[in-house]
Amino acid sequence: MFERHQGGDKAVLVCLDFGEPDYLENIEEFKLLAEGNGYKALAVIQGKRQRPDPKLFAGSGKVEEIAAALAATGASTVLFNHALAGAQERNLERALECRVSDRVRLILDIFGQRARSNEGKLQVELAQLQYMSTRLVRGWTHLERQRGATGTRGGPGETQLEMDRRMLNERVIKLKAKLKDLQRHRDTQRRARERSKQFSVSLVGYTNAGKSTLFNALTHAKAYAADQLFATLDTTSRKLFLDPQHSIVLSDTVGFIRDLPHGLVAAFRATLEETVRADLLLHVVDSASDTREAQIEAVNLVLKEIDADAIPQIVIWNKIDLKGGEPEVERDEYGRIRAVRMSAKTGLGLDLLRQVLVEAMPDYSTTE
Ligand SMILES: Nc1nc2c(ncn2[C@@H]2O[C@H](COP(=O)(O)OP(=O)(O)OP(=O)(O)O)[C@@H](O)[C@H]2O)c(=O)[nH]1
Numbered sequence: 001m002f003e004r005h006q007g008g009d010k011a012v013l014v015c016l017d018f019g020e021p022d023y024l025e026n027i028e029e030f031k032l033l034a035e036g037n038g039y040k041a042l043a044v045i046q047g048k049r050q051r052p053d054p055k056l057f058a059g060s061g062k063v064e065e066i067a068a069a070l071a072a073t074g075a076s077t078v079l080f081n082h083a084l085a086g087a088q089e090r091n092l093e094r095a096l097e098c099r100v101s102d103r104v105r106l107i108l109d110i111f112g113q114r115a116r117s118n119e120g121k122l123q124v125e126l127a128q129l130q131y132m133s134t135r136l137v138r139g140w141t142h143l144e145r146q147r148g149a150t151g152t153r154g155g156p157g158e159t160q161l162e163m164d165r166r167m168l169n170e171r172v173i174k175l176k177a178k179l180k181d182l183q184r185h186r187d188t189q190r191r192a193r194e195r196s197k198q199f200s201v202s203l204v205g206y207t208n209a210g211k212s213t214l215f216n217a218l219t220h221a222k223a224y225a226a227d228q229l230f231a232t233l234d235t236t237s238r239k240l241f242l243d244p245q246h247s248i249v250l251s252d253t254v255g256f257i258r259d260l261p262h263g264l265v266a267a268f269r270a271t272l273e274e275t276v277r278a279d280l281l282l283h284v285v286d287s288a289s290d291t292r293e294a295q296i297e298a299v300n301l302v303l304k305e306i307d308a309d310a311i312p313q314i315v316i317w318n319k320i321d322l323k324g325g326e327p328e329v330e331r332d333e334y335g336r337i338r339a340v341r342m343s344a345k346t347g348l349g350l351d352l353l354r355q356v357l358v359e360a361m362p363d364y365s366t367t368e
C-alpha cells in the first residue's frame, strides 16, 4: 500500500510492555534496529497492555497517541518493536494512514543489507520470501519491482493473489535447491577439515557483543567489526596458533538477537552448521550491558534450536575495560573453566584466553 522507505525516513517507534522483564532496556536495541535500517527515530511511544489487541495490536487510545505523534513530528512511518500479524499491520496502516513495519521486518531488512556472500544473500532472500508469504497482499509487488518480474503468467482465471503465491513458491523451491548445492560444497570442505583433526572453536553471542573484535584480536584478521547490529553475517574461519604446539580453527559467526525470526534461523542453518559441529563454543557477552542476562538466555535459546546446546561453552565476559576490573578466569567447584573476563578491544586478558584454550583442548595434560 505504501512505498518502501528511503534512507533518512522519519519514524515513530512503538514499544509496548506485556510484562517482559527486559522491556525497558530494549528500547536502545530497538533504536539501533531502526537506525540500522536508515530511519530517524523522532518519538518513542510506550505503554502497558495485558495482551495484544487482535485487530490493531495496540489499544485504541494508544493508536490515537501514535497518530498524534505522527502529526506532531511529521514522521512517515511507525515501527513496532514486536512481531505483528499481517492483518494487524494492514489495519494499522489504514487507521494511521502511513507505513507500518514490525520488528521482524526490521531484522530481515538489516540482514538483507548486510549479506555479502552468495550463500548469505540466498539465505536472507529465502527468509524474506517466507515472511512475505504471510503478507502477500502487498509485499510481493515490491519484490517484483526489485527483480524485474520474471514470473510466467498462469492460465486465465488465475487471480493476482494465486499468481503471486505460485511465483513465490517457485522462487522458494529454486532458492532451496541452490542453497542445498552450496551446503554440499561446505560439507566437503568440513570433512577435509575434520580429517585433519583440528580442534574447532566457534564464537557465538548476542549481536554487538564483540565477537568479530575478539576474532580479529586472536587471529590478526580483518573481519568487519562495528557498532551496529549484525555486522557479521557470514561465517569466517581461520587457523590459529595458540602456542607453537597448539593450533585450533576459530570461526566468527552471525550474532543472535531476541525474536530472531524463525525462518531466519532456519535459513541460516547452513552457516550456523559450523557452530553446531564445533568442539567448543566461546559465548561472548557484553558484560557492560544491562540486559546481558536476557541476551545470554536469547543466545542459548537459538543454540538449542540449532542443536548446539550440548557443546561445551566458555563464557567470555567481554568489554571489562568499560566498567573496570582485572582479567580473570572463573572456574566451577571442580576447577573446570566457566568464564574469562577480558577486553577484546584493549587486549586485556587475551593471553589468559589463549592459555585457557590450550587447557580446554583434549590433548592437554598438566605436568604437575
Ligand atoms: N569498550 C569495548 N568495546 C568493544 C570491545 N569489544 C568490542 N567492542 C565494540 O563493540 C562493537 C561491536 O563489536 P563487534 O566485534 O562488531 O561485535 P559482534 O559481536 O561481532 O557483532 P555482530 O557481528 O553484529 O553480531 C564495536 O564497536 C567494537 O569496537 C571491548 O572489549 N571493549
Ligand SMILES: [Mg+2]
Pocket: 211, 212, 213, 224, 225, 231, 232, 253, 255
Ligand atoms: Mg561480528
